[in-house]
Amino acid sequence: MKNYFIIHGSFGNSQENWFPWLEEQIKRGGDKCISLDFPIGYGRQNYQNWEMVLDSVKRFINEESVFFCHSISCIFLVKYCIRNNLKIGGAVLVSGFNHYLGLDEDYDEVNCTMYTNRCAEFKNLCKERVCYYSKNDPFVRFDKLDEFANLIDAKKIVSDTAGHFNKSAGYSEFKELLSYINIEK
Numbered sequence: 001m002k003n004y005f006i007i008h009g010s011f012g013n014s015q016e017n018w019f020p021w022l023e024e025q026i027k028r029g030g031d032k033c034i035s036l037d038f039p040i041g042y043g044r045q046n047y048q049n050w051e052m053v054l055d056s057v058k059r060f061i062n063e064e065s066v067f068f069c070h071s072i073s074c075i076f077l078v079k080y081c082i083r084n085n086l087k088i089g090g091a092v093l094v095s096g097f098n099h100y101l102g103l104d105e106d107y108d109e110v111n112c113t114m115y116t117n118r119c120a121e122f123k124n125l126c127k128e129r130v131c132y133y134s135k136n137d138p139f140v141r142f143d144k145l146d147e148f149a150n151l152i153d154a155k156k157i158v159s160d161t162a163g164h165f166n167k168s169a170g171y172s173e174f175k176e177l178l179s180y181i182n183i184e185k
Contacts, residue, residue, distance in 0.1 A: 002064040002089065003032040004181070005057075009071025009095075010110055011040050017166045018174035022068060026181055034060060038073075040110075047113040050076055051083075058084075063127075066090040066180060070165065071097075071139070072111045074131075078152060079116040081125045090128035091154075092180045094165045095137060097144045098151060119151035129154035130180065134162035134169075 004026050006019050014020070014035040026033040034057050039049040050073075065088045069077050074096025081088060098115050123129065131154040133145035149156045157176075163169030 002066070003034065003060055003062075005061070005065060005067045006033065006035040007067065007069045007073035007077060008038065009073050010045065012070070013037050013040070017070065018171045018177070019070075021173045022177055025178060029181060031181070032060070042110060045110040047076065047079065050114075051080060054080055058086075061086060061088065063087045064089040066092070066128075068092045068094070068177060068180075069096065070094045072114055074148065075116065076114045078119055078122045079114060082116065082118050082121045085125070087125050088127075090130075090180060091126050092130050092132070092177060093148075093152075093154065094132045094174075095140060095145065096131055096133070096148045097140045098148045099144050119148075120153070123153045126152075128180075130157065131155070132157045132159070132162075132165060132176070134159040134165065136161055137164050139164050
């Protein structure tokens with residue numbers, strides 16, 4: 001059974017950016033969509049805590065599931081699938097990275113447990129991999145975004161001016177993502 005998941009990024013929640021809009025579009029089409037809130041902030045946002053949240057819905061994840069992830073949740077999903085040998089149908093990864101950013105000490109501190117050196121294994125667990133990222137992202141350097149897409153051997157969709165694909169960059173809707181609601185096997 002095909003279903004969809006939306007995972008927010010650092011210091012975020014399921015009701016920001018384009019997430020509620022995408023969830024509404026998926027449910028309007030009659031499909032199941034799970035959009036979760038993960039622990040955020042110092043001492044709470046780490047791989048182990050996020051893993052427990054995704055574990056709570058793991059019974060719904062299958063080889064047809066499609067994930068839409070933003071920012072740090074991109075590498076979280078990669079690591080989660082690898083550690084659990086979990087096969088999924090697709091991953092649409094927006095502004096994803098797998099390395100210390102060096103731009104903001106606070107973000108590096110809460111994100112560090114998410115990183116992995118095993119990214120290449122993800123291509124054997126996920127049928128369709130797509131990375132959206134922008135050359136003018138204010139939080140993640142372009143080389144880190146590009147490196148992540150290369151590590152997981154993803155299709156790249158690069159914008160010149162989309163920022164971090166968040167609400168402040170004008171992304172309360174993200175119509176391009178609708179084409180991934182029907183990713184085929």
